[in-house]
Amino acid sequence: MERKINAELFRWKKDPTKPLLLYGPKQVGKTYSVLEFGENNYKNIAYFNTENYKELIDILKREKSPEKIIVKLSMLSGETIMKEDTLIVLDNVNDPYVVKAIKLFGVEGNLYNIIMITSRKENLNKFKGEELYFKAMYPMDFEEFLANTDKKQLINFIRDSYDNNTPMPFHQIALDTYNDYLVTGGYPEVIDNYLKGVCYLKLESIKQKILDTIRKETTMTKNLIDIPRSNEVLDSLANQLLKDNKKFQYGNIKKGSRSKDYEGSINSLGINGIVNRSFRLTDVKSPLSSFKDDESFKLYTNDVGLLYTMMHISKMKFMSSDDIRRTLIENDVANTLVSMGYNLYYYQSEGKTEISFVIQNRMGEIVPIEILNMNLSKAKALSVFISRFKVSKSIRLTDDNFAVKKNIKYVPVYAAFCLRTL
16 A cells, blocks of 8 residues: 555665654554555565563563574574664554664664654653654545545545645545545555555455454553543443533543543543544734643544444435534544644634634644534635734535635545645
8 A cells, every 4th residue: 555654664664773663553554554564665574563472571581682682583584684784663663662673773874774663652751762763654635545545536636725825626636535534534444455456344344343443452551540430431332422512521431520520531542542622722922832731622533434333324415514524524634734733723712613623733833623414505714814913824524625814725535635835
């Protein structure tokens, strides 16, 4: 499959002096992408699944010389490990001793190409160091979805229309395809089966299996009490997001729930990329991080297709309910922004006027992003926000085609992946 991570892997290969640590939730395609990259760009691959591999761990604990480590890895894998020509892959890395040993290769002049893979982002605090290069991987966004279908040519049309503020000639086709993506989401196994023409119910069973894997992943949490609480948070997400006020409310988990009971589990889910948190802003000034309300936030699942499955709805219900579809769109936009490196914030005035997302771009500019409520013929929230905070850029995501009206850039919902260039 075509994945954006491939470009990052090629960039790293040009200067692999530092070993690469690739992190992201389980089943987003990390191992598959790395092995495919290795098959296409190296003479051979030395692969190690570090999980419960005692002999490997013992070697990495004991050996302090990179050359001795290479000799032992070569013996274990049965592969001749050659500088520059062999890709060494260490999968399911959770042991700090593994990382400590691989850091020995993060020196000037190193020619061994090493990639480590982990699904536990919280480990990064233990793995920090200038000897490593870190890169995140996420479920596929809509651009990647298009890149792997027979509609790949739409990407250039969408980007051209975004850059020039001109109508996209195949707007309805893109919109219909995006609706399919809202149902499938971005997990590679789901998309692969979708492309094979697997029936709708089978796709739902695959997504349910992924949800079960995610729930199993919560058992890795250090604090045992957070394991059931993490699953209770996940169970409540669909209903939390379907409310008119999508602010996360502990009382909606179960009666009597309090923030202190669930903050640990929410932090763990967020750190490991299972959910994304968007904080309410108390004011709109730079830097936005100084004006976030830690007590008021929304939680989004890391994949729109999983949220669809968690809603337990039929395809007919999805197509007939603007509220459900808009909720899915908002979740997808949140994930897309996170994958671009943006922090998530939203703004809600005292009069309950809400801007779905407020971000700060690389130039420090504050940019509001409003998802137009399809039930409203006129939307005033964004205009009020622009007037009050004097922002120079603003985005309105809509089902309509590209346009600029009253200095507001109208962007079709399917083109959120273009917002990287804000």
